[in-house]
Amino acid sequence: MARSHLTLAALATSAVAELDVVGAAPFGSAGRGDFDAAVITGRDGRHWIVRVPRSERAEQQQSADLVALRALSQGVRARLPFEVTTFAGQTPVDGTRAVVSEFVYGTPVTLAGIDLALADSIGQAIAHLHALPTSLVTDAGLPMRTAVDAHRAALAIVDRAAATGLVPAALLQRWEQAGEDQGLWQYTPAVVNGDLGAGSFLASAGDVTGVLGWHALRVDDPARDLYWALGTRRDGIADAVFDAYTRVRGSVDRRLRQRATLLSELDVARWLLHGTEQRDTTIVDDAVTMLSRLVDERLGDATESISPPTLPILAVDEVEALLDRAERVS
Incomplete structure (x- = not known):
């Protein structure tokens, strides 16, 4: 009661x-x-x-x-x-x-209610959090997870999800390639809230006034605090969050958004695993539907790629010019 x-x-x-x-x-x-x-x-x-x-x-x-x-x-x-x-x-x-x-004063934020100004403020707020000294976590005896630990955890989720036989082949291949991409996991862990979502923020007049829920505070992958922003498909919102974050912290993690994209997809895999562990067909069916939607939305969208960045393809005359320049320098 x-x-x-x-x-x-x-x-x-x-x-x-x-x-x-x-x-x-x-x-x-x-x-x-x-x-x-x-x-x-x-x-x-x-x-x-x-x-x-x-x-x-x-x-x-x-x-x-x-x-x-x-x-x-x-x-x-x-x-x-x-x-x-x-x-x-x-x-x-x-x-x-x-x-x-x-x-703490402010209006609770919803994902649908985030506009560009608030998205910018959210990105800055997260960046300032990630810039805090990691000693505050270590001194308090709170959890710390290295990039190697995070990589292994992601691989374990992919393996378990694959064992269900319910993950679309194209999506599974995408995740396996991400697991093999060593560059994706070369980052410096930071102080993270660990359980951020739109509902974690309080706002007023387009600015973040407070952040709620600190039970998962730790040192971990910065992408953990950002992947939820990819849940909105409204034009420009996720871009504004990541752009503001980068503006404050600089290019300290060039693969941040790609890793955040992967984590957002593995969150659906966790939902699938939860459903299979609980033997709840409603959850399993919901997760399968979400996985199918990911195939439709992500695999054909270059902005949501998690593959290694590639250099632009040069024409033959451009290659010859580069070789000629290198020969003159040597």
Whole structure:
């Protein structure tokens, strides 16, 4: 049974001794989702979020979120162009705990609601996150994954998906070629949120104001935080995200978008594997449909290639001119 916002307000006052509550309202969908949550208004006008997990998975996620938030010190936060919530207190309840954190202002973002200005702000926000020192993750004992680890994980997913016999041959060949492309996996791991999507962002007036959900904070492949943007087929949105990212970070990873494209496709493979493991024909059928759509949308689109970049093909006279120039130089 869902806890009321008044019950949650009472828990908030137990969690934060100095909190003087003057108002409370439900937050999110009451009785649904992973958490019971409410927005609390203090007498000083500040707002807070109190959340109680509704499942073991949600409780684990909440615990990981708290560890990550502690790792994001004030000095680290000052480098980010958006707000990150601050832990305020907690109190035990029914075998779990209610956690109170500072409210971050902004309107939740949807994939369909991203325009070019917001896409630019999102790309910049992610780039600033990836520019943080990796020591903040190592010092907190959070996970680290090398490029070699990420490569092996991708190969394992491809092998398992191939074993189902449900992946279109053309798509499987594309993934296998990507696995053999050593250049695709030559990148420097960075600090990543690890679970970004459109819903992770809060925005106001076309700018990102906050990022929610830090339970997967780690050092990993930067493409993990960007591949979700390829889910929109609206012209220019994904380009704007990647262009803004590159403008901030520079050309530190020339194969970033190609790897992000691969990860977005392997996400569908994971959905397929989840369906086969659960023996859920509805999920399996949905994944097969998505794989077929990938064949139609990606394989004939040069902008979505994950193959090694090739040099332009030269005409015979251009080759002769190059050879002649090389001979004169030598």
